[in-house]
Amino acid sequence: MSALTRSPDPGIPDLPGWALAPPDPAEAEQLRKRILTHVLKMPRSAGACWLWRGQRDGAGYGTIRIGGRKRLAHRVAFEAWRGPIPGGRPLHHKCSRPDCVQPWHLRPMTAGDHNRLHAAKRRRAVSTTTRVAAGDGHR
Numbered sequence: 001m002s003a004l005t006r007s008p009d010p011g012i013p014d015l016p017g018w019a020l021a022p023p024d025p026a027e028a029e030q031l032r033k034r035i036l037t038h039v040l041k042m043p044r045s046a047g048a049c050w051l052w053r054g055q056r057d058g059a060g061y062g063t064i065r066i067g068g069r070k071r072l073a074h075r076v077a078f079e080a081w082r083g084p085i086p087g088g089r090p091l092h093h094k095c096s097r098p099d100c101v102q103p104w105h106l107r108p109m110t111a112g113d114h115n116r117l118h119a120a121k122r123r124r125a126v127s128t129t130t131r132v133a134a135g136d137g138h139r
């Protein structure tokens with residue numbers, strides 16, 4: 001594995017303490033390889049989005065089958081690189097791209113904080129332009 005895929009994104013700071021070790025290194029490694037076959041890194045530099053080019057759901061989120069179950073690809077990517085999602089919380093896309101699965105673009109947030117953040121983003125979008133669909137990354 002290259003250092004690029006493992007090192008935290010220096011450009012987008014995250015809350016400290018979220019970088020948990022995956023529970024089973026061999027399983028996580030296999031999952032990482034599988035995820036990367038569906039990913040387009042744009043551009044190829046540290047901190048760039050990893051755009052999902054596999055199956056997507058109606059909202060634009062990548063999906064992947066794990067053990068017969070369809071799961072959201074960005075959540076699986078977070079688990080594969082960073083470990084279990086604390087409390088199964090919503091993951092916020094800091095880059096606002098629902099099809100991005102870059103693990104360091106995802107921030108676990110409480111549902112309340114997440115909703116407030118998106119409400120604030122929507123208010124800003126509405127105040128700057130009259131009608132902007134607030135289609136920024138959610139879930």
Ligand SMILES: [Zn+2]
Nearest residue numbers: 049095100105
């Ligand atoms: Zn991204």
Ligand SMILES: [Zn+2]
Nearest residue numbers: 092093137138
């Ligand atoms: Zn969000």
